[in-house]
Amino acid sequence: MLKGRTILLGVSGSIAAYKTASLASALKKLGADVHVLMTQNATNFIHPITFESLTGNRCLVDTFDRNFQFQVEHISIAKRAELVMLAPASANVIGKLAHGIADDMLSTTVMACQCPVFVSPTMNTRMFENPIVRNNMRILEEYGYRLIEPTAGYLACGDTGQGKMPEPEVLLKHILQELAFKKDLQGKRILITAGPTREAIDPVRYITNHSSGKMGYALAARACMRGAEVTLVTGPTSLEPWPFVKAVQVTTAREMFEAVTAISSHQDVIIKAAAVADYRPAQVSDQKMKKKEDQLFLELERTDDILQYLGDHKKKGQLLCGFAMETENLISNSRAKLTKKNLDMIAANNLKVEGAGFQTDTNVLTLITQNEEVSLEKMSKEDAAGIILDKLLSL
Numbered sequence: 001m002l003k004g005r006t007i008l009l010g011v012s013g014s015i016a017a018y019k020t021a022s023l024a025s026a027l028k029k030l031g032a033d034v035h036v037l038m039t040q041n042a043t044n045f046i047h048p049i050t051f052e053s054l055t056g057n058r059c060l061v062d063t064f065d066r067n068f069q070f071q072v073e074h075i076s077i078a079k080r081a082e083l084v085m086l087a088p089a090s091a092n093v094i095g096k097l098a099h100g101i102a103d104d105m106l107s108t109t110v111m112a113c114q115c116p117v118f119v120s121p122t123m124n125t126r127m128f129e130n131p132i133v134r135n136n137m138r139i140l141e142e143y144g145y146r147l148i149e150p151t152a153g154y155l156a157c158g159d160t161g162q163g164k165m166p167e168p169e170v171l172l173k174h175i176l177q178e179l180a181f182k183k184d185l186q187g188k189r190i191l192i193t194a195g196p197t198r199e200a201i202d203p204v205r206y207i208t209n210h211s212s213g214k215m216g217y218a219l220a221a222r223a224c225m226r227g228a229e230v231t232l233v234t235g236p237t238s239l240e241p242w243p244f245v246k247a248v249q250v251t252t253a254r255e256m257f258e259a260v261t262a263i264s265s266h267q268d269v270i271i272k273a274a275a276v277a278d279y280r281p282a283q284v285s286d287q288k289m290k291k292k293e294d295q296l297f298l299e300l301e302r303t304d305d306i307l308q309y310l311g312d313h314k315k316k317g318q319l320l321c322g323f324a325m326e327t328e329n330l331i332s333n334s335r336a337k338l339t340k341k342n343l344d345m346i347a348a349n350n351l352k353v354e355g356a357g358f359q360t361d362t363n364v365l366t367l368i369t370q371n372e373e374v375s376l377e378k379m380s381k382e383d384a385a386g387i388i389l390d391k392l393l394s395l
Contacts (some may be wrong), residue, residue, distance in 0.1 A: 001030050001031070001176060001180045001182075002027060002030040002031050002032040002175070002176070002179060002180065003030070003031030003032075004031065004032075004033065005031075005032050005033065005082050005083070005086065005106045005179050006032070006033045006035070006080045006081055006082050007027055007032045007033070007034050007035070007081070007082065007083050007084075007175065007179075008036075008037060008077065008081045008083070008084045008085070008109070008113070008363045009023065009024055009027075009034060009035070009036045009037070009084075009085050009086075009087065010033050010036075010037045010038075010084060010085065010086035010087070010089070010093070010109075010110060011036060011037070011038045011039070011042045011046070011051075011087070011088065011106075011359065012038075012041065012042050012086070012088055012089055012090040012093040012106065013039055013041025013042050013044065013045065013092070014042075014045065014088035014090055014122045014123070014165070015045055015138045015156040016087075016088040016122045016156075016164070016165040017042050017045040017046045017088055018045070018046055019087075019088075019165055019167065019168050019263050020036075020046075020087055020088070020168070020198075021046065021050050021053075021054060022168040023085070023087065023168040023171050023172060024036060024051055024054045024055055025054045026168060026169075026172050027172070027175070028054060028055055028056070028133045033057070034054075035054040035055065035057050035060070035077055035081075036048075036051040036052075036055060036057070036058060036059045036060070037059075037060045037061075037077075037105055037106040037109055037110075038051070038060070038061045038105075038106065039061075039090075039093065039105075039106050040061060040104065041090075041092075043061060043267045043302035048061060048274050050350040056075050060077070060105050060109070061105055062105060067391065071088065076113050076205075077109055078109050078110075078112035078114075079112075080115045081113050081115050081177055082115050082179060082294075083115055083116050083117075083118070083175060083179055084110060084113050084115060084116070084117040084118065084175070085118045085120070085171060085175060086106075086110070086117065086118065086119045086120060087118075087119075087120035087140065087148075087165060087171055088120060088122030089119045089121050089122060090122065090123060090353075091119050091121075091123050091127050091128075091130075091133050091136075093106065093107065094119065094136050094137060094140065095132075095133070095136050097110060097111070097119075097140060097145070098136040098137075098140050099136075099139075099287055106135075116146060116178055117144075117145050117146065118145075118147075118148055118171075118174055118175075118178075119137075119145050119146065119147050119148065120147075120148045120150070120165050120166065121133075121137060121138060121147065121148075121150050121163070122150060122163065122164070122165040122361065123163050124155060124157055125155065125159050125160075125161030125162055125163045126159070126160060127163070128150065128161075128162055128163040129162075133165055135315065136157050137307040146174075148166060148170075148171065148174060150162055150163050150164050150165060150166065151165075151166050152164065152308030158303065164264070164391045168189075170243070173242070173243055173244075176187045176225060177224065177244050180225045181222075181225045181226045181227075182226065182227075183226060183227030184226055184227065184393065185223055185226040185227045185228035185389070185393070186227035186228070187227075187229075188223075188227075188228045188229070188268045188269060189228070189229045189231075189266060189267045189268045189269075190221045190223045190228045190229070190230050190231070190267065190268065190269045190270075190271065191230075191231050191233065191234050191260065191263060191264060191267040191269070191270045191271070192216050192219050192223070192230065192231070192233070192259060192270075192271045192272075192273060193216060193232075193233045193234070193256060193271070193272045193273055193274035193276075193306070194213040194216020194217055194219075194220065194232060194233070194234045194235070194237070194273050194274050195211055195212070195216060195234045195235035195236060195239075195274055195275070196208045196209045196210070196211040196213070196214070196236065196237075196274070196275050196277065196345055197235045197250070197251065197252055197253045197255075197256055197276045197277045197303075198235070198236060198252065198277065199252060199253065199276070199277050199279070199280035199281060199303070200249050200281070200328040201281050202250075207279060207280065207281070208277055209275050209277060209358075210275075210358040210359060211235070211237075211274070211358055212237060212238075212239070212277035212358055212359045212361075213234060213235070213237035213239050213274075214360075214361065214381050215231070215233065215273050215323070215363060215381050215384070215385070216271075216274060217232070217234075217237070217239050217241065217242070217390065218271035218357075218381040218382045218384070218385040219271055219273060219385040219389070220232040220241065220242055220382075220391060221242035221245070221382070221385075222382060222385040222386050223385075223389055224242050224244050224245050225242075225283070226389065228269075229246075230242075230244075230246065231245065231246045231263060231267070232245045232246065232247045232248065233248045233250060233256055233259045233260055233274070234247060234248070234249060234250070234274070235250060235251065235256065235274060235276075236251060241271075241342050251376050252280070253276045253277055253304055253306075254280075254304060256274060256276060256306060257303075257304040257306050257309070259307075260266060260272075260306055260310070261309060261313075264310055264313070264331060265313070265315060267318065268317075268318060268319065268322070269318070269319045269392055270310055270318065270319070270320050270321070271322075271388070271392075272306060272307050272310065272320075272321070272322050272323065273323050274306075275318045275323075275325070275358070276303060276306060277303055278302065278303060279300040279301065279302060279303060280300065280301060280303050281298060281299065281301075281302055282299040282301040282302060307341050307343070308340075310341075311340075311341040311342030311343060312342065314342055315395070319344045319345075319392050319395055320342070320343050320344050321343065321344060321345045321346065321347065321388070321392060322337065322338075322341060322343050322345075322347075323346065323347050323348070323349075324337050324346050324348040324349075325348075325349060325351050325357060326348060326349075326350055326351070327350065327351050327352055328350075330348055330349075330350045330366065331348070331366065331368070331373060333348075334346050334348035334366070334368050335368055338368055338369075338370070344369065344370075344392070344395055345367060345368065345369045345388075345391060345392060345395065346367075346368045347365045347366075347367055347368075347384075348365065348366045348367075348368055348390055349363060349364055349365050349366070350364070354378075355378040356378070360381075361380060361381060362379060362380055362381065363376075363379065363380075363381050363384045364376065364377070364378045365377070365384055365388075367387070367388065367391050369391075369395065374391070383387065
């Protein structure tokens with residue numbers, strides 16, 4: 001995802017510097033060319049050799065180090081940089097950058113960069129709340145620096161409060177959002193549904209299905225990284241939504257129907273990847289279950305057909321994609337659904353095929369439109385999401 005992209009990591013003096021090593025490793029695994037700049041104070045918390053071992057590049061600390069090829073090192077690396085992540089960013093470094101002070105390798109290089117610069121403030125809570133530090137952060141934002149809010153918790157100094165550097169996985173998502181893909185969906189509004197719904201039988205039990213939400217979440221993340229404004233309407237799952245999408249949490253099919261219909265008319269693309277429960281207990285009385293001898297009988301009624309509603313109310317120019325999960329007659333059943341529900345495309349899979357369907361990290365799809373059928377090999381749901389969006393974009 002980041003193959004060939006040049007990323008600078010700036011590390012200042014903080015115990016959280018050890019987390020940046022994990023970030024450097026993750027970036028390298030994704031194919032990035034990672035360079036690390038450290039302040040002298042940072043070397044008291046983690047040794048430059050750690051970063052050199054992880055990135056394969058020399059860690060830069062001393063502006064006047066003569067052990068390099070004949071070029072102005074901090075200008076050379078600044079020209080090549082496509083993104084800078086300062087993590088951890090101490091109050092000292094934030095103050096220097098806010099007021100144009102360039103007195104070491106890190107601050108000098110960052111001053112010469114014209115790429116996006118992300119800053120992860122990391123410090124004691126009292127320092128973070130100091131009005132001088134807060135003002136310095138506002139100044140950086142005015143200059144176009146992008147601040148990543150620290151988390152709250154138990155700090156190394158023993159205090160509890162805001163000031164912790166986010167986990168490397170969170171910082172990585174900021175980088176991926178910026179660099180992973182071209183923003184070919186910029187300006188598009190995309191609504192995606194994901195996960196199962198639950199229909200309560202009583203305070204303990206409910207009707208649901210095996211949907212994990214992984215396909216819908218992958219679609220939301222990929223569309224967002226490609227620049228779309230994404231709304232994710234999701235049933236209950238164990239997944240964390242991509243942090244840059246607008247997530248709407250629902251439980252029942254009715255709640256999902258109401259959430260989707262409230263905003264569907266303002267969307268350019270709608271992808272229904274949710275596996276909505278087809279039935280709910282009938283609202284005939286407070287006693288939904290009837291016992292006869294040793295058996296329980298539950299009266300059911302159909303839930304709202306969200307996809308049919310969207311097809312019946314589709315705006316001109318709006319694209320609508322659904323999913324079909326079949327155990328037989330995959331193409332004919334899916335094509336019938338495509339026509340009946342007025343879809344532009346349907347992503348169909350056979351639940352009997354290994355690697356397809358619920359709970360897996362992979363999928364085996366056939367993309368069906370009015371004019372063609374494209375069968376995909378087994379692949380990750382993230383890769384499948386990219387192909388689905390490509391196909392919709394071509395329509």
